[in-house]
Amino acid sequence: MSRAHEILQHVFGYPEFRGEQGAIVEHVAGGDDALVLMPTGGGKSLCYQIPALMRSGTAIVISPLIALMQDQVSALQEAGVAAAYLNSSLSYEAADAVERRWMSGGLDLLYVAPERLLNARTLAQLNHTHETGGIALFAIDEAHCVSQWGHDFRPEYLQLSVLSERFPDVPRIALTATADHQTREEIALRLNLTEARRFVASFDRPNIRYRMVEKDGPRKQLFDFVQEHPGEAGIVYCLSRRKVEETAAWLAEQGVKALPYHAGLPQEQRAEHQRRFLREDGVVMVATIAFGMGIDKPDVRFVAHLDLPRSIEGYYQETGRAGRDGLAAEAWMAWGAADVVQQRRMIDESEGNDTFKRLASNRLDTLVGLVEATDCRRQHLLSYFGEAAQPCGNCDNCIDPPKTLDVTDAARKALSCVYRTDQRYGAAYLVDVLRGETTDKVRERGHASLTTFGIGADVDDKLWRSVFRQLVARGFLAVDHDRFGALMLTETARPLLKGEAAFEIRQPVKKTKRLKAGRGR
Numbered sequence: 140m141s142r143a144h145e146i147l148q149h150v151f152g153y154p155e156f157r158g159e160q161g162a163i164v165e166h167v168a169g170g171d172d173a174l175v176l177m178p179t180g181g182g183k184s185l186c187y188q189i190p191a192l193m194r195s196g197t198a199i200v201i202s203p204l205i206a207l208m209q210d211q212v213s214a215l216q217e218a219g220v221a222a223a224y225l226n227s228s229l230s231y232e233a234a235d236a237v238e239r240r241w242m243s244g245g246l247d248l249l250y251v252a253p254e255r256l257l258n259a260r261t262l263a264q265l266n267h268t269h270e271t272g273g274i275a276l277f278a279i280d281e282a283h284c285v286s287q288w289g290h291d292f293r294p295e296y297l298q299l300s301v302l303s304e305r306f307p308d309v310p311r312i313a314l315t316a317t318a319d320h321q322t323r324e325e326i327a328l329r330l331n332l333t334e335a336r337r338f339v340a341s342f343d344r345p346n347i348r349y350r351m352v353e354k355d356g357p358r359k360q361l362f363d364f365v366q367e368h369p370g371e372a373g374i375v376y377c378l379s380r381r382k383v384e385e386t387a388a389w390l391a392e393q394g395v396k397a398l399p400y401h402a403g404l405p406q407e408q409r410a411e412h413q414r415r416f417l418r419e420d421g422v423v424m425v426a427t428i429a430f431g432m433g434i435d436k437p438d439v440r441f442v443a444h445l446d447l448p449r450s451i452e453g454y455y456q457e458t459g460r461a462g463r464d465g466l467a468a469e470a471w472m473a474w475g476a477a478d479v480v481q482q483r484r485m486i487d488e489s490e491g492n493d494t495f496k497r498l499a500s501n502r503l504d505t506l507v508g509l510v511e512a513t514d515c516r517r518q519h520l521l522s523y524f525g526e527a528a529q530p531c532g533n534c535d536n537c538i539d540p541p542k543t544l545d546v547t548d549a550a551r552k553a554l555s556c557v558y559r560t561d562q563r564y565g566a567a568y569l570v571d572v573l574r575g576e577t578t579d580k581v582r583e584r585g586h587a588s589l590t591t592f593g594i595g596a597d598v599d600d601k602l603w604r605s606v607f608r609q610l611v612a613r614g615f616l617a618v619d620h621d622r623f624g625a626l627m628l629t630e631t632a633r634p635l636l637k638g639e640a641a642f643e644i645r646q647p648v649k650k651t652k653r654l655k656a657g658r659g660r
């Protein structure tokens with residue numbers, strides 16, 4: 140039996156490695172760098188914990204979340220591993236004791252918050268340990284925090300490149316569950332891991348069934364959905380605290396064991412609700428996204444979204460909390476055009492700079508592309524994570540294909556407009572040109588004289604947007620993030636442009652009066 144296996148069984152009590160764990164452990168234990176992309180619950184921790192025990196010296200684990208750090212360290216200590224952490228939650232005396240233990244070589248693993256790692260004192264201590272060969276490896280957990288455009292950006296993560304500069308001979312392993320192409324490249328670049336071997340686990344969660352319905356009395360729709368899971372534990376995500384409370388109260392009135400959870404509730408109440416969710420059967424937690432991170436409950440049978448998540452990443456993370464035990468689970472979402480409008484407004488009114496807003500808006504478009512898709516949802520999700528897949532047979536579109544609308548003509552006009560304007564603009568501008576709006580920009584750029592100017596005046600703005608989103612979602616157009624989100628034609632677009640293929644989108648659902656009155660809920 141290999142050394143790694145021995146540690147896996149005797150220290151951690153597991154018979155076998157999962158997926159690529161074994162290969163990752165050998166690679167890092169052998170002194171090489173790695174970039175590990177694995178979904179939440181995939182088993183990232185062992186990938187550095189076991190090499191930490193195989194190599195001499197202390198492994199330094201950089202982690203941004205104090206609560207998770209504490210959990211991990213307690214679990215390691217229970218398994219008999221010499222582990223400790225340094226972060227702002229420790230008193231001066233306690234931190235001092237940890238440092239002394241570290242300096243005397245008494246630790247296998249030391250978890251540190253990034254800001255702590257970067258202070259002069261800790262860097263000096265690292266230098267000192269390094270001189271005596273005392274750093275086993277660096278593990279950079281939640282590595283996507285280095286991405287400036289993500290939700291979890293931590294400026295200190297950008298400075299972690301000092302590790303490779305100062306300690307080039309110490310192996311580094313960066314890990315994340317956030318793995319869209321852009322973030323992946325950003326991690327590799329910013330952490331000097333372009334040469335590192337990449338381990339990419341599949342992000343598929345085959346036991347989760349995806350279902351998205353258009354809003355039409357969302358409370359009732361939610362209740363009907365929850366009724367399909369009697370006595371089962373689930374999470375219902377809402378965007379605002381107020382909606383969390385209202386929804387939880389309403390569900391409770393209908394006899395559902397529903398509890399609210401959001402960051403504005405008193406600490407004791409939150410802890411109590413979380414405790415009940417974990418221990419009691421069949422609790423439905425109605426929550427903002429403040430709930431879920433680091434919660435390990437294997438038998439969550441459903442995750443429902445009453446509001447549009449902010450991104451595919453977010454959706455994937457949140458729905459990923461269902462069915463960790465591998466048994467059948469459901470991810471259900473109710474969405475409406477008004478949600479899209481609301482989120483777009485939130486982005487416009489946010490404090491971010493233009494680049495931030497543009498990226499947030501592209502992210503929203505990608506998500507809406509998934510929501511509006513007429514073909515397999517799982518294929519869309521996985522292609523976002525760079526994985527090819529067959530239609531899954533376990534999502535609403537596979538099970539019950541939606542009614543579609545033939546928009547071949549509009550799609551062709553859209554593509555030709557992209558071409559005529561030299562593939563330099565985003566959807567909003569292209570729609571102006573197609574609809575024949577003589578805006579200042581259109582005039583400045585002389586686009587009013589194009590043959591495509593105004594050829595789409597008969598199609599409304601909303602339909603145009605969804606044609607563009609679907610053209611992007613299905614790979615007919617690519618977004619150039621380096622050029623302000625410009626849309627470009629891809630090879631896939633050729634047959635459609637030449638009139639050899641048809642293009643259909645989801646039949647827009649009946650426009651209810653409610654929508655017209657400007658209220659989607």
Ligand code: ADP
Nearest residue numbers: 153155156157177178179180181182183184185
């Ligand atoms: P991640 O950090 O990727 O979200 P964790 O490292 O927390 O995942 O692991 C998720 C769960 O899977 C934990 O409960 C862990 O103990 C368990 N686990 C990890 N590796 C194995 C394995 N080889 N065999 C059995 N269980 C494992």
Ligand code: ZN
Nearest residue numbers: 515531534537
């Ligand atoms: Zn499917």
